[in-house]
Amino acid sequence: MIELNEVSKVYPGGVTALNSVNLQIPAGEIHGIVGRSGAGKSTLIRCLTGLDQVTQGQISIDGVDLSAARGAELVKARRSIGMVFQHVNLLDSRTAAQNIAHPLEIARVPKAERKRRVAELLELVGLADRADNYPAQLSGGQKQRVGIARALAAEPGVLLCDEPTSALDSATTRQILELIGQLRDRLGITVIIITHEMSVVREICDSVSLLDAGSIVRSGQLLEVISDRSSPLSKELISLPPTSALEAGAQLIDVLLTESDRISHVGDLFTLLSDNGLPARVEAGSIETIQGRQVGRLHIRPEGAAAAQKTLEVLSAAGLHAELTTAAALETEADAGAEAQAGRKEES
Numbered sequence: 001m002i003e004l005n006e007v008s009k010v011y012p013g014g015v016t017a018l019n020s021v022n023l024q025i026p027a028g029e030i031h032g033i034v035g036r037s038g039a040g041k042s043t044l045i046r047c048l049t050g051l052d053q054v055t056q057g058q059i060s061i062d063g064v065d066l067s068a069a070r071g072a073e074l075v076k077a078r079r080s081i082g083m084v085f086q087h088v089n090l091l092d093s094r095t096a097a098q099n100i101a102h103p104l105e106i107a108r109v110p111k112a113e114r115k116r117r118v119a120e121l122l123e124l125v126g127l128a129d130r131a132d133n134y135p136a137q138l139s140g141g142q143k144q145r146v147g148i149a150r151a152l153a154a155e156p157g158v159l160l161c162d163e164p165t166s167a168l169d170s171a172t173t174r175q176i177l178e179l180i181g182q183l184r185d186r187l188g189i190t191v192i193i194i195t196h197e198m199s200v201v202r203e204i205c206d207s208v209s210l211l212d213a214g215s216i217v218r219s220g221q222l223l224e225v226i227s228d229r230s231s232p233l234s235k236e237l238i239s240l241p242p243t244s245a246l247e248a249g250a251q252l253i254d255v256l257l258t259e260s261d262r263i264s265h266v267g268d269l270f271t272l273l274s275d276n277g278l279p280a281r282v283e284a285g286s287i288e289t290i291q292g293r294q295v296g297r298l299h300i301r302p303e304g305a306a307a308a309q310k311t312l313e314v315l316s317a318a319g320l321h322a323e324l325t326t327a328a329a330l331e332t333e334a335d336a337g338a339e340a341q342a343g344r345k346e347e348s
């Protein structure tokens with residue numbers, strides 16, 4: 001369990017980079033931390049790895065208070081966290097196996113034990129056949145695998161990944177995320193992923209926190225956060241459907257497909273509406289599969305006021321969030337979303 005209790009960090013010039021941060025990440029969970037540039041992500045990483053001291057509050061990992069640890073205890077605590085970076089920074093003059101062995105050499109692990117451990121790690125990250133390749137002979141994804149193996153060399157309980165896939169193409173990103181998920185399942189490690197990519201959060205995280213100006217403004221299980229329509233994080237995690245070419249005043253029902261017990265696939269929703277004599281006319285939709293269920297937003301056009309009311313009732317009774325809106329209102333929301341996204345891309 002990783003626990004941050006009222007953690008604040010004020011830099012010498014007076015900048016408050018972290019402001020009373022409270023966060024609990026249970027063992028074995030994959031937790032995403034997202035936030036704009038300057039939100040405090042790097043500061044949080046430095047405090048978590050013990051590279052920087054917090055000004056106030058406690059950070060504990062498996063019961064060890066990092067903020068109070070000093071000397072040998074701090075070194076041990078730091079080893080309990082493996083770091084994976086966006087740019088892997090492998091030593092070019094060393095092979096994949098030698099790069100992975102590096103932290104073990106520093107920790108003075110005996111040679112035979114080192115050899116055994118490196119072989120195990122190469123196997124674990126799917127690079128058993130690349131042991132003797134130099135970084136220049138490896139693809140970006142393979143280098144990141146070496147970086148992950150190196151981070152796991154000291155058998156940490158926590159893997160802290162700082163933008164682990166930002167330098168990779170989408171197919172390689174998927175493979176690396178899959179690997180991180182497998183490592184969590186096999187080793188039971190806790191993973192923190194700092195990212196600006198919502199797709200990374202959607203694909204792999206069990207829970208997520210939004211850091212804004214040094215404070216955590218929203219944190220929770222992924223589906224629970226998505227279900228909170230008022231949260232900006234929900235809107236970023238589930239992309240808005242494209243706007244349809246309807247007259248501005250046209251009425252639409254905006255449905256958020258998330259944590260309903262009855263509806264875990266879009267098809268269930270159509271069945272439900274048709275069972276109630278409400279033919280669904282979908283104008284636009286955006287659906288993702290998250291943790292094995294389909295979530296997303298749909299814009300349904302009701303046929304008249306009576307059908308609109310009944311559709312709202314049926315959807316609410318099924319545990320879905322649905323509200324009556326207009327094409328113009330949805331377009332305004334889409335414009336605001338696109339602006340926010342463009343801003344985030346520019347910053348990253």
Ligand SMILES: Nc1ncnc2c1ncn2[C@@H]1O[C@H](COP(=O)(O)OP(=O)(O)OP(=O)(O)O)[C@@H](O)[C@H]1O
Pocket residue numbers: 011012013015016017035036037038039040041042043044
């Ligand atoms: N060493 C420092 N001294 C003074 N202020 C700092 C220092 N490092 C960071 N800051 C300030 O603390 C705030 C948080 O910075 P931080 O680097 O943690 O944000 P970030 O979310 O990692 O941003 P980015 O995504 O751009 O890396 C910013 O206002 C930054 O200017």
